[in-house]
Ligand code: TXA
């Protein structure tokens with residue numbers, strides 16, 4: 001019996017399985033089964049007002065879950081799926097309320113990792129799956145990260161290597177008058193705009209905790225994070241030697257090299273995104289007093305990186 005066979009059996013029996021995706025690892029359960037989905041919230045310590053994404057194997061399998069797939073939705077999914085795009089659409093009664101936190105809209109996506117696509121094609125239900133981390137913590141981009149935080153709560157972690165994209169999917173809400181980005185992610189705003197031939201708005205932040213997907217304080221590596229716009233503009237006396245630095249493309253020469261990481265030597269934003277969460281974890285393992293993180297150019301996947309850094313910096317720490 002392969003791990004994939006076991007995953008099929010466990011999910012059919014209402015158990016949790018961690019799955020690889022191209023963005024980050026997910027903690028999956030049968031999306032039609034409210035009992036199974038409740039286990040996700042319990043394992044992650046996730047508040048019930050934060051709804052989940054349903055993962056499908058292809059466009060056809062969405063049928064029955066959303067009310068009349070708008071033309072714009074099928075065009076976007078045909079173009080960008082499988083891939084890091086999540087659409088928010090009007091849901092049908094088939095979707096349990098626990099998945100959507102009682103809202104009448106549901107988030108759907110077709111992930112592109114081959115193992116998870118195979119898994120989905122063997123199931124006759126979609127997978128509800130948030131990122132496979134404890135609530136409020138950094139998202140996992142490799143199976144070891146899942147093991148660390150959820151190893152004792154999940155029956156199986158499907159091994160799928162390092163997530164290629166490294167930041168979560170872009171969430172686009174199609175239920176309003178105009179498409180609206182709710183979360184910057186692995187598909188850039190520019191690519192969506194080029195395809196739609198129009199500018200789109202983003203509303204990725206809200207002070208109301210009831211607004212899903214927009215919680216200000218998130219992605220905590222366990223240590224305070226402070227942002228800086230250019231590592232080299234910061235004077236050395238603002239750091240202490242107990243700190244650590246996450247640079248974009250070059251090391252500081254006046255700070256211990258072993259307490260610094262760079263996201264992309266060549267300044268490539270896609271590479272930087274793929275290394276972001278693992279780098280925050282690696283620096284966190286040094287038990288720094290503070291992690292100084294350099295923001296990156298605000299374009300392409302840079303928007304998703306800056307968004308995650310901003311939220312990591314907004315988390316409060318008892319010490
Ligand atoms: O890349 C990803 O999207 C990963 C992988 C595993 O697919 N999943 C992921 O899930 O990041 P999660 O639960 O960590 O983040 C999903 C976000 C949440 O912040 C949630 O509030 C928002 O999507 N969301 C889910 N359903 C929604 C809805 N109906 N309306 C608005 N936002 C929604």
Ligand code: MG
Pocket residue numbers: 130131139
């Ligand atoms: Mg998450």
